[in-house]
Amino acid sequence: xxxxxxxxxxxxxxxxxxxxxxxxxxxxxxxxxxxxxxxxxxxxxxxxxxxxxxxxxxxxxxxxxxxxxxxxxxxxxxxxxxxxxxxxxxxxxxxxxxxxxxxxxxxxxxxxxxxxxxxxxxxxxxxxxxxxxxxxxxxxxxxxxxxxxxxxxxxxxxxxxxxxxxxxxxxxxxxxxxxxxxxxxxxxxxxxxxxxxxxxxxxxxxxxxxxxxxxxxxxxxxxxxxxxxxxxxxxxxxxxxxxxxxxxxxxxxxxxxxxxxxxxxxxxxxxxxxxxxxxxxxxxxxxxxxxxxxxxxxxxxxxxxxxxxxxxxxxxxxxxxxxxxxxxxxxxxxxxxxxxxxxxxxxxxxxxxxxxxxxx
Amino acid sequence: xxxxxxxxxxxxxxxxxxxxxxxxxxxxxxxxxxxxxxxxxxxxxxxxxxxxxxxxxxxxxxxxxxxxxxxxxxxxxxxxxxxxxxxxxxxxxxxxxxxxxxxxxxxxxxxxxxxxxxxxxxxxxxxxxxxxxxxxxxxxxxxxxxxxxxxxxxxxxxxxxxxxxxxxxxxxxxxxxxxxxxxxxxxxxxxxxxxxxxxxxxxxxxxxxxxxxxxxxxxxxxxxxxxxxxxxxxxxxxxxxxxxxx
Numbered sequence: 001x002x003x004x005x006x007x008x009x010x011x012x013x014x015x016x017x018x019x020x021x022x023x024x025x026x027x028x029x030x031x032x033x034x035x036x037x038x039x040x041x042x043x044x045x046x047x048x049x050x051x052x053x054x055x056x057x058x059x060x061x062x063x064x065x066x067x068x069x070x071x072x073x074x075x076x077x078x079x080x081x082x083x084x085x086x087x088x089x090x091x092x093x094x095x096x097x098x099x100x101x102x103x104x105x106x107x108x109x110x111x112x113x114x115x116x117x118x119x120x121x122x123x124x125x126x127x128x129x130x131x132x133x134x135x136x137x138x139x140x141x142x143x144x145x146x147x148x149x150x151x152x153x154x155x156x157x158x159x160x161x162x163x164x165x166x167x168x169x170x171x172x173x174x175x176x177x178x179x180x181x182x183x184x185x186x187x188x189x190x191x192x193x194x195x196x197x198x199x200x201x202x203x204x205x206x207x208x209x210x211x212x213x214x215x216x217x218x219x220x221x222x223x224x225x226x227x228x229x230x231x232x233x234x235x236x237x238x239x240x241x242x243x244x245x246x247x248x249x250x251x252x253x254x255x256x257x258x259x260x261x262x263x264x265x266x267x268x269x270x271x272x273x274x275x276x277x278x279x280x281x282x283x284x285x286x287x288x289x290x291x292x293x294x295x296x297x298x299x300x301x302x303x304x305x306x307x308x309x310x311x312x313x314x315x316x317x318x319x320x321x322x323x324x325x326x327x328x329x330x331x332x333x334x335x336x337x338x339x340x341x342x343x344x345x346x347x348x349x350x351x352x353x354x355x356x357x358x359x360x
Numbered sequence: 361x362x363x364x365x366x367x368x369x370x371x372x373x374x375x376x377x378x379x380x381x382x383x384x385x386x387x388x389x390x391x392x393x394x395x396x397x398x399x400x401x402x403x404x405x406x407x408x409x410x411x412x413x414x415x416x417x418x419x420x421x422x423x424x425x426x427x428x429x430x431x432x433x434x435x436x437x438x439x440x441x442x443x444x445x446x447x448x449x450x451x452x453x454x455x456x457x458x459x460x461x462x463x464x465x466x467x468x469x470x471x472x473x474x475x476x477x478x479x480x481x482x483x484x485x486x487x488x489x490x491x492x493x494x495x496x497x498x499x500x501x502x503x504x505x506x507x508x509x510x511x512x513x514x515x516x517x518x519x520x521x522x523x524x525x526x527x528x529x530x531x532x533x534x535x536x537x538x539x540x541x542x543x544x545x546x547x548x549x550x551x552x553x554x555x556x557x558x559x560x561x562x563x564x565x566x567x568x569x570x571x572x573x574x575x576x577x578x579x580x581x582x583x584x585x586x587x588x589x590x591x592x593x594x595x596x597x598x599x600x601x602x603x604x605x606x
Binding site for chain 1: 366465532
């Protein structure tokens with residue numbers, strides 16, 4: 001009888017960033033939902049057309065504050081493909097290590113936000129405490145905590161500093177122990193489990209139709225990871241497994257992310273052991289030959305893609321960003337439909353919203 | 361599907377004993393803190409350790425700078441402006457001035473600086489009362505106690521070198537890229553020689569024209585040149601172009 005539209009956001013604790021979720025409720029059950037984005041539009045793509053190729057790398061950091069390393073890596077990857085230069089092997093290993101540090105700290109940021117969404121502040125404090133180690137590793141590696149500006153077209157900014165490997169191994173070993181504590185805090189918590197299990201259910205087929213990528217897709221049983229199935233850098237030389245969960249609900253997505261953090265530790269450990277000596281950076285030409293190029297890689301949030309159109313000058317003609325969250329948030333209607341109003345934070349939190357890359 | 365790590369988490373009831381573990385941790389911490397000083401950092405009075413190569417505000421070593429303007433051109437936010445200063449030692453020279461309010465601390469100015477005059481300082485407390493107070497002139501940019509760690513080095517390798525198997529020859533653009541002259545376009549105006557910040561361009565007489573006046577052509581001192589492209593940009597007839605070595 002009384003269907004009502006409720007606007008959640010843009011200032012709402014559940015919306016991690018500036019976006020609005022309009023939900024139509026019938027009593028407490030959600031009938032319809034519509035995401036409204038665009039509050040953070042900065043004209044990023046247009047801005048890039050005005051900059052030379054090296055100048056875009058620090059801008060790519062600003063697409064997403066917790067996945068800055070992967071975004072600038074992706075930009076360098078597409079520029080390298082356009083310039084047809086091959087990255088030295090040591091630089092490839094350093095990039096893999098940097099990407100995995102970024103993935104772990106991004107997932108920890110998600111875990112912290114998820115904890116506060118469900119009213120558990122201990123998860124927030126513990127996850128952010130462990131995240132601090134990885135940010136300290138970022139400081140040691142490239143001199144900044146979040147806006148790393150580390151990958152360069154043709155390699156990386158600098159070689160690993162003195163004793164960085166020792167610090168990295170210490171952090172990874174300690175983090176694996178502490179992660180079990182966080183798992184004990186969530187998996188043994190009846191409130192956490194009952195709020196996460198069985199809400200926001202998506203089947204494997206629907207996930208494919210909606211275009212979900214990343215942990216949201218792997219949480220519904222789709223066994224696909226760009227790192228394994230379209231290997232870039234040296235991921236195919238390392239022995240690791242893709243985390244896949246058949247549950248398809250919020251808890252499945254949570255499990256995939258936790259497992260991915262363990263796998264990232266494994267990747268870091270192997271990459272440090274296998275890393276060869278050698279140069280870390282190749283001199284890149286200033287101009288890019290005419291043509292169109294596409295590169296993709298596995299972001300912490302999903303599959304990110306950049307499309308570069310160059311016209312032979314030192315500035316890109318067009319740089320298109322395919323953000324994983326832009327696609328994932330369009331699935332929010334399917335995710336929250338049929339659920340309860342109180343479940344919306346528990347469902348949308350597992351999407352791991354990031355508005356910087358969505359609105360660009 | 362199996363989770364390699366997460367499945368190891370015990371599902372029996374004894375896992376609830378983890379509560380005791382946190383009691384143990386707390387007890388350990390109590391003993392530790394009573395014997396040692398607290399871990400809290402009293403921020404304004406004591407600060408956390410950061411490495412020397414931390415990317416804070418840009419700094420300038422005044423004596424090393426030649427005023428080539430590479431930092432001005434590479435800056436993504438165009439916060440660097442070359443201003444003329446009247447220095448007691450060096451006389452009237454051109455030096456960078458940084459609008460720190462717009463700086464994004466990317467460290468590009470220090471990375472691309474051919475003489476390592478720009479550095480990244482570990483200074484991060486940059487509050488000011490006015491916007492004008494954030495515009496750092498070349499003397500304010502100086503950083504007390506700068507060391508080699510604050511310089512950013514660009515160790516690039518040529519692709520042609522790597523294909524030949526040479527891996528111990530680090531170069532960068534200011535070492536290998538040199539301006540090349542298109543002789544047909546040059547009118548011998550010698551603006552490039554006046555503009556060159558390091559005095560690498562010398563005008564030499566190569567002959568006489570029909571009226572008996574000398575024809576001048578620039579000669580580049582390859583060792584002195586830092587590939588700043590100032591001559592390329594000032595050239596009125598586009599006779600100069602930077603030749604990239606790859």
